[in-house]
Amino acid sequence: MSAVSDMTPDAAPASASRARPRPLLWSVRRELWENQAIWIAPLCVAAVIIFGLTVAVFAPHRTSLSTVHRTSVIVAQSVAKNPSAGSTPAVAAPPNGAPTVATETVSKTPLTPAQRRALTIMPFNIVAVAMIVTMFLVSIFYCLGAMFNERRDRSILFWKSLPVPDLTAVLAKLIVPMAILPLVTVVVTVGTQLTMLLIGLATHGRDPDVAVSIPLGEMTLVLLYGLATLTLWWAPVYAWLLLVSGWAKRAPFLWAVLPPIAVAVAEKLAFNTTYVGAVIQSRLTGSFTEAFAPFDKAGVRAGALPTISLAQIDAGKFLSAPGLWVGLIVAAALLALTVWLRREREPI
């Protein structure tokens, strides 16, 4: 009977007009509808940065981007101290005698070209770092809610009443922190940097250094590579958060965060070792050292530190890092558990 109606001429176009189902695409879109923080949060951070810079630039008692420069110097110093903290306890005065500590003197003392360049670039790097931190925070809260909220509001019964496999639904949720958020971060970061460049040009028009010395293209490439490696490195973190989100009946944040800390503390108390803590720390912050060649010490001293250059990209080192592959295997296992849990768990 149904075969007959399928062959009737008016039934054919009706079924043809229906688009082929694309469960994964629409599942990702549904995540974006529900979680607008994915793009609102980065835009807000960008807006705050641009607003701050604009005020700094146009405030009557400021003459230039010197405020930004001063901030940059402080940040540059703290960043410069950290990588060398192990080898050189205090930052030695650079050979050329340029000030690295007394911020008040920054705008008065002549700077070396390398320092000038570093200081000009610094705000652009701050933007990138702020955006990456924002991305990580949004990802954490997105993942913790992704499998939890649909059970709490019982809408999982609606999602499960549609022909979308649990694997597709979970993959869609993983795609958000693994692909969507990094892409949003790149777009917003580059957009913010371009806006800053325009503000800089508008106020610094006579100083051709400003425009010329900002290697936006190189910075964007480094950002793309850095985010790609960071995201792969963090994959097990996201998978863990999704798993807890699909398992916890309440307070997924606490369930995600406290047990690893408890294990680390217990290890410290019981054996006076810190292996767990080290694993957690390297998982959270280790991608940078795996993905990039270390800074040139001489360059650091010359004040060129904070900008990562294209030459430091070391994809071979990253791809051969055991931590990457162990992390990806762990992520796949956690993900399989999450898919299983989505089928198993009932609304809260």
Next chain:
Amino acid sequence: MACIEARGLRKVYGKTVALERVNLRVEEGRILGLIGPNGAGKSTTLGAILGLLPYEGDLKVLGRDPWTQRDLLMNDVCFIADVAVLPRWMRVSQALDYVAGVHPRFDRAKAEAFLAKTDIKRTSRVRELSKGMVTQLHLALVMAIDAKLLVLDEPTLGLDILYRKAFYDTLLNDYFDKTRTILVTTHQVEEIQHILTDVMFIDRGQVVLETSMEDFEDRYAEVMVSPDQLDAARALKPIYERQVFGRTILLFDGVERGRLTPLGEVRSPSIADLFVAVIGGQPAETHGVAA
């Protein structure tokens, strides 16, 4: 092929037995009402049929195992749950887009046409709609899906009588076409009696009555007996008796109408009355003594 076939369906939560060896067979084109008190196992049965719960025993829905093949099964099965389960953040237009995007048998034009008859705006979010409107929206989505089985779990809970009546009228007039199967649970039994083809009572995880509506009308009869006939009527072993305005109404199972007619006015009982007799009521003798 039966639309739903369950043998020895069993579900245990911890130490609580929610379903105890339930056998169930629903043929294509039937409208089955699953009736039972709270906690009887209705929702558990539906959950198992929809692939939302693991279970013990054999269960095939449209020839598939719901637990392992839920996503495939949902191409042919639709579901409206006891409480509004549409996500509250979703816009009406997004709900249409999403279902159209993932469901191969969704006819968007049909859903739009149904929504056009309501006051629901495309730009509204689900949380801004009244409870009745959310049910209308869900019904619009579901009716536009060319499914073989529709499962309704208390679909009209909390709706006013106008929405409830419109809901079932729409379902019967615009959706049901003899090839589809509908499985419905509700506490408002009297409102669905006229649309059902089959009825099943479930109590404490067990099926206590299963009958088609034709058999139901042949088998059960209710007689309003005057006091002088009461002893003669009781001799025919009524399964239940109750008092209405000082007169006694006796409910008989499988007694020929010819033997009942002399006792008083004979009519078919409502499902609700039978439900009370079978599940809520005490045995007729004790009831008689107590009265």
